Amino acid sequence: MEHPVYLERQWIVMIWIILPLVTLFSLGTQLLAGVHIDTGLMLIAPLVNLLVLTLLGRMTLSIDATHLRWSFGLFGWPAWNVALADIATAGATTTRWIEGRGIKKTSQGMLYNASGNAAIRITLRNGTSLRLGTQDPQRLLSYLLPRLAPNVVR
Known part of the structure; x- marks a missing residue:
């Protein structure tokens, strides 16, 4: 690829806001309700968020x-x-x-x-x-x- 003469970067702001908030809300309400959450899920949910944001965030x-x-x-x-x-x-x-x-x-x-x-x-x-x-x-x-x-x- 040659040096670009035009370059524009756009962030998908909604995905950066909504995805982490939904994950935090889902896990947080379950924890507050006293529901036992598997440790694997606690680790996998943020990793899935990170993967989605990395692949589609911009x-x-x-x-x-x-x-x-x-x-x-x-x-x-x-x-x-x-x-x-x-x-x-x-x-x-x-x-x-x-x-x-x-x-x-x-x-x-x-x-x-x-x-x-x-x-x-x-x-x-x-x-x-x-x-x-x-x-x-x-x-x-x-x-x-x-x-x-x-x-x-x-």
């Missing part, structure tokens, strides 16, 4: 000279990329609140979203469509569009 978007790349997690996995030469169209769009956050298949193609409802829609030359959530679609497009082939619909 989304990173980047553009370099040849590719648009995006990934989830603190270590950049799972990750995807598309060659800039394979992009047929790119433009700003929005997501619906019901589509939520994360990685999902929608009626408009794959959606990769971490926060907010702003996104860019990418259509590839093979007809595949996808949306990438971003905090500032116009800024992202200002880096992406000049790097695309001259005949790309903008």
Whole structure:
């Protein structure tokens, strides 16, 4: 991977707040109620939280000279990329609140979203469509569009 000319990191704030709180509430209410909790569960629950937060807690978007790349997690996995030469169209769009956050298949193609409802829609030359959530679609497009082939619909 070359040095990126554009880099954006978005935290999935709700997962960082809700997941630990639900775990603490669940374990805490059982302890307060006097229910015996297996020591293994007391150790496994925080480890599962840590695994989920590590794999899905952040989304990173980047553009370099040849590719648009995006990934989830603190270590950049799972990750995807598309060659800039394979992009047929790119433009700003929005997501619906019901589509939520994360990685999902929608009626408009794959959606990769971490926060907010702003996104860019990418259509590839093979007809595949996808949306990438971003905090500032116009800024992202200002880096992406000049790097695309001259005949790309903008």
